[in-house]
Amino acid sequence: QVQLAESGGGVVQDGGSLRLSCAASGLSFRLYAMGWFRQAPGKEREFVARISRLSGDITYADSVKGRFTISRDNAKNTGYLQMNSLKPEDTAVYYCVAASGVRSMNPTSWDYWGQGTQVTVSI
Numbered sequence: 001q002v003q004l005a006e007s008g009g010g011v012v013q014d015g016g017s018l019r020l021s022c023a024a025s026g027l028s029f030r031l032y033a034m035g036w037f038r039q040a041p042g043k044e045r046e047f048v049a050r051i052s053r054l055s056g057d058i059t060y061a062d063s064v065k066g067r068f069t070i071s072r073d074n075a076k077n078t079g080y081l082q083m084n085s086l087k088p089e090d091t092a093v094y095y096c097v098a099a100s101g102v103r104s105m106n107p108t109s110w111d112y113w114g115q116g117t118q119v120t121v122s123i
Contacts (some may be wrong), residue, residue, distance in 0.1 A: 002026035002112050004096045009117030016086050016121070022079040022096030022114060030054075030074040033102040035110065036081050038092035038119075047105035049081065049092070057102060063089075086121045094119050 008020040022034065035050030049060045049070040058070060069082040079096060094117055097103075097110040 002098075002116060004098060004112055006094065006096045006114045006117040009094060009119045011120045011122065012086055013122050014086065014088060017082070017084045018086065020081040020083065020094055020096075020117060020119075022081075024077045024079070025098070027098070027112075029072075029077040029079075029098075032098045032100060034035075034072060034079045034096065034098045036070065036079075037095045037097060037107050037110075038090075039095070039116075040092040043118050045095070045107045046092070049108070051079070051103060052102055056121060061105075069092035077104050083119070086119075088121045090119060091116065092119060 005023045008018060012018055033052050036048040037045050037076045038048050039045040047061050048064055051058050051070045051072055067085045072079040096114040099111040103109040
């Protein structure tokens with residue numbers, strides 16, 4: 001059974017930092033591209049970042065570029081999202097995703113999804 005499990009969410013003040021983790025099981029993680037989406041209340045699910053199998057290709061949404069860093073450790077079957085300089089606008093449920101190849105910013109194009117972890121940035 002393929003499973004992606006996010007962790008590391010929480011409540012932080014404006015300008016704070018969090019690191020999200022995505023632990024993968026049931027698949028050979030090194031063979032999959034992975035990424036992150038987020039969804040705020042009343043809004044559509046939004047692309048955040050993606051990373052290729054060997055980390056050679058990385059893409060960020062303009063809204064997080066320069067503040068967030070996506071990475072992965074294939075030996076640990078784990079992906080990460082380091083979030084710095086957090087803003088209230090970053091408040092959302094964050095989802096880890098994976099696919100056999102790099103996918104588009106359309107959330108429906110990704111094969112596997114985690115349950116999500118809540119990130120709340122206070123004003």
